Amino acid sequence: MSSTDFRSDATLRLHPPRCGCALHGRRLFSGALLAGAAAPVLAQDGLREDVGRESRFTKLVPAEQVEAAAAQQYQQMMREAAAQKALGPASHPQVVRLRTIAERIVPHALPWNPRAKQWKWEVNLIGSKQLNAFCMPGGKIAFYFGILQQLQLSDDEVATIMGHEVAHALREHARERMGKTAATRIGANVLSALFGLGAAGDTLLNMGGQLLTLKFSREDESEADIVGMDLAARAGYDPRAGVSLWNKMMNANKGAPPEFMSTHPSGPTRIKDIESKLPKVLPLFEQAAKPPRRFAAPAAAPASAATPAR
Numbered sequence: 001m002s003s004t005d006f007r008s009d010a011t012l013r014l015h016p017p018r019c020g021c022a023l024h025g026r027r028l029f030s031g032a033l034l035a036g037a038a039a040p041v042l043a044q045d046g047l048r049e050d051v052g053r054e055s056r057f058t059k060l061v062p063a064e065q066v067e068a069a070a071a072q073q074y075q076q077m078m079r080e081a082a083a084q085k086a087l088g089p090a091s092h093p094q095v096v097r098l099r100t101i102a103e104r105i106v107p108h109a110l111p112w113n114p115r116a117k118q119w120k121w122e123v124n125l126i127g128s129k130q131l132n133a134f135c136m137p138g139g140k141i142a143f144y145f146g147i148l149q150q151l152q153l154s155d156d157e158v159a160t161i162m163g164h165e166v167a168h169a170l171r172e173h174a175r176e177r178m179g180k181t182a183a184t185r186i187g188a189n190v191l192s193a194l195f196g197l198g199a200a201g202d203t204l205l206n207m208g209g210q211l212l213t214l215k216f217s218r219e220d221e222s223e224a225d226i227v228g229m230d231l232a233a234r235a236g237y238d239p240r241a242g243v244s245l246w247n248k249m250m251n252a253n254k255g256a257p258p259e260f261m262s263t264h265p266s267g268p269t270r271i272k273d274i275e276s277k278l279p280k281v282l283p284l285f286e287q288a289a290k291p292p293r294r295f296a297a298p299a300a301a302p303a304s305a306a307t308p309a310r
Contacts, residue, residue, distance in 0.1 A: 010086035067138035088125030156241035163228030
């Protein structure tokens, strides 16, 4: 398929990466990308001290199973997109752009998670108007055309989003959520049996588990912001782009963020959090080698609004 055959406005019934289930190759990266690269050492500077330890809940679910499930689901999504000519070909300018940026970010992943050395990284473009992007466990990245076009993203802003999404995979937030779900169900069954609550008790306790998940989801998003800023800055992309990116997101959705960012704090708080981290991360950006090539956003869409992620 050529770039001219690529359909950027398809209606896809794809599994949403941010839905309430446990998990939300086509081509490109492999484990050799990290294995063959000189993995940078995570220095004491930067934002490492701002991130907590790995959650104990991740130990409840094998990483191999989570990554295998993610890879299977990712391939299913790509097949559905390809069937509608909505999977960006390798020659598409935005696919080249995304993969070029990823090539700079991925080598900095290993210090955050040793498993990243084994991942078969993939980066693809989905032809949908949705304002969305994600990175599944195991390094399966996808951007929706709508977020690139509607927000007219600069390379620094693309790197900010990509760093954020890659951070979710590196910090194994999906695996953590699965572990929390398992722990909640175990606790619910035990408590229901002890107090004779039966199915009604299970329902109430599961509702409590959902609230717990929402709380941790917000923490996960904040952690992904921190790690993502670190990754993008080390790759040579300006971390200050997080401020302009957030303003664009808020403006595009009339004050509300796209669904895939909906668990973040409000706009002003969000920007304040980003700015508070800049003194630590700007030195990394200043010392990093800068990208030799810059890319343009897709041609702006007509006045009609993009479809928010669901």
